[in-house]
Amino acid sequence: MYLHGNSRVDHNGHLEIGGCSTVQLAEQYGTPLYIYDEVLIESKCREFHEALKETGLKYQVAYASKAFLCIEQARLIEREGLCLDVVSSGELYTALQAGFPPEKIHFHGNNKSIEEIEEALDAKIGCFVVDNFFELEVLQAIAEDRGVYVSILLRVTPGVEAHTHEYVMTGQEDSKFGFDITSGQANEAVAISLDSPNLKLLGIHSHIGSQIFEPDGFVHAIKILMNFLNALKNELDYTAEILNVGGGFGIRYTSEDEPLSIVKHIDQITSIIKQQCEELSYPVPELWLEPGRSIVGEAGTTLYTIGATKNLPSVRKYVSVDGGMTDNIRPALYGSKYEAMLANRANDENKEVVSIAGKCCESGDMLIWDCELPVVESNDLLAVSCTGAYGYSMANNYNRIRRPAVVFVKDGVSRVVVQRETYKDLIKNDMIYIENSSIR
Numbered sequence: 157m158y159l160h161g162n163s164r165v166d167h168n169g170h171l172e173i174g175g176c177s178t179v180q181l182a183e184q185y186g187t188p189l190y191i192y193d194e195v196l197i198e199s200k201c202r203e204f205h206e207a208l209k210e211t212g213l214k215y216q217v218a219y220a221s222k223a224f225l226c227i228e229q230a231r232l233i234e235r236e237g238l239c240l241d242v243v244s245s246g247e248l249y250t251a252l253q254a255g256f257p258p259e260k261i262h263f264h265g266n267n268k269s270i271e272e273i274e275e276a277l278d279a280k281i282g283c284f285v286v287d288n289f290f291e292l293e294v295l296q297a298i299a300e301d302r303g304v305y306v307s308i309l310l311r312v313t314p315g316v317e318a319h320t321h322e323y324v325m326t327g328q329e330d331s332k333f334g335f336d337i338t339s340g341q342a343n344e345a346v347a348i349s350l351d352s353p354n355l356k357l358l359g360i361h362s363h364i365g366s367q368i369f370e371p372d373g374f375v376h377a378i379k380i381l382m383n384f385l386n387a388l389k390n391e392l393d394y395t396a397e398i399l400n401v402g403g404g405f406g407i408r409y410t411s412e413d414e415p416l417s418i419v420k421h422i423d424q425i426t427s428i429i430k431q432q433c434e435e436l437s438y439p440v441p442e443l444w445l446e447p448g449r450s451i452v453g454e455a456g457t458t459l460y461t462i463g464a465t466k467n468l469p470s471v472r473k474y475v476s477v478d479g480g481m482t483d484n485i486r487p488a489l490y491g492s493k494y495e496a497m498l499a500n501r502a503n504d505e506n507k508e509v510v511s512i513a514g515k516c517c518e519s520g521d522m523l524i525w526d527c528e529l530p531v532v533e534s535n536d537l538l539a540v541s542c543t544g545a546y547g548y549s550m551a552n553n554y555n556r557i558r559r560p561a562v563v564f565v566k567d568g569v570s571r572v573v574v575q576r577e578t579y580k581d582l583i584k585n586d587m588i589y590i591e592n593s594s595i596r
């Protein structure tokens with residue numbers, strides 16, 4: 157397993173993250189446990205700032221909170237001077253409870269409800285990324301009713317297929333997201349926005365997909381976006397202040413992954429923007445980015461305890477852990493690959509290839525199909541790396557399994573930022589119709 161950030165093997169042969177022994181963390185907090193290397197999250201935020209400052213462009217980085225959000229994470233993002241992208245009232249509520257400045261929040265989503273729009277307006281968020289004609293109409297009507305002016309970006313689909321899993325591609329024409337450029341819908345949306353007296357069109361947004369390694373998808377998309385903007389300038393006399401090219405920067409889950417560095421991604425993106433602006437004599441817009449995975453993915457490790465094993469000679473050996481698709485649904489959903497190691501015997505030589513199974517009542521609940529490990533014993537600790545993005549945020553209670561705790565580690569100090577769910581949490585919304593119930 158590749159050791160990201162501040163992970164290393166200590167003198168006891170134990171995996172250490174952020175100066176904390178994972179064996180001690182397991183004893184103190186139990187397993188499964190999400191462990192985040194706080195310093196690595198901070199340094200990823202700073203990488204974006206530093207790379208963007210170098211380009212001389214005006215910029216804004218909004219952390220895509222869908223990747224991982226809790227109160228402490230929102231606070232960290234605020235401290236690091238990033239904005240925040242939310243997609244629901246739940247994410248908005250969490251950010252506001254954390255004291256995140258509302259004017260630095262962007263609201264996304266292809267089906268924002270009227271309540272969500274109202275709540276976001278009440279909170280005075282920075283802007284809406286409008287996804288469809290229905291939302292344009294509703295937003296104008298609500299804004300007019302309230303007598304307020306609302307800043308918006310329009311999400312457009314440039315018709316670019318990013319080289320990634322089909323479930324996380326979003327820039328292609330046939331997508332539930334955004335206004336399609338090719339068919340003229342995006343053009344129409346701009347015209348409607350400009351005609352909407354209570355909407356202030358700041359610019360356009362596009363997000364072509366997630367876990368992208370190659371810069372060509374971004375380059376291709378930006379050329380299309382800049383040509384689209386130039387056509388708007390000529391046809392509608394509209395010049396965009398902001399170009400938001402979304403997130404999607406890939407990370408290294410396994411040794412097969414060779415992601416481009418953040419600096420290189422930014423270099424490619426900004427070079428093509430500058431080049432296009434020069435060719436088209438278009439004023440260089442402010443660049444907005446929305447990274448999620450690349451901020452938190454590598455910082456997260458999930459720690460499990462190994463329980464049962466099942467050996468099928470000449471077929472495979474199943475090694476079961478105390479979590480699975482409830483804390484990490486990505487292998488079951490996308491066939492995503494991960495690497496793992498024994499956290500309590502990190503120096504032991506790998507001896508066999510096993511398959512790591514979750515504990516859910518589902519054959520597809522497999523975390524890793526082929527994982528090289530020493531010969532494992534029950535009660536060994538298994539660390540799965542790179543689970544920081546879309547692990548906790550997509551966790552669920554299938555089989556009424558409790559969501560694990562989340563712990564931040566930094567400079568040898570650990571602190572719980574999200575408590576492990578309790579059994580009581582699992583039934584807290586259940587109606588109990590039995591009189592004199594013994595449930596406490």
Ligand SMILES: Cc1ncc(COP(=O)(O)O)c(C=O)c1O
Pocket residue numbers: 220223241264326363365366367402403404405446447448449450545
């Ligand atoms: C609109 C939008 N912005 C940003 C992101 C963040 O993507 P990632 O976590 O891959 O950086 C996503 C998710 O794919 C998204 O849908």
Ligand SMILES: N[C@@H](CCCC[NH3+])C(=O)O
Pocket residue numbers: 222324326366367486545546
């Ligand atoms: N949830 C996805 C990415 C989609 C992000 C939102 N558009 C993942 O785990 O990779």
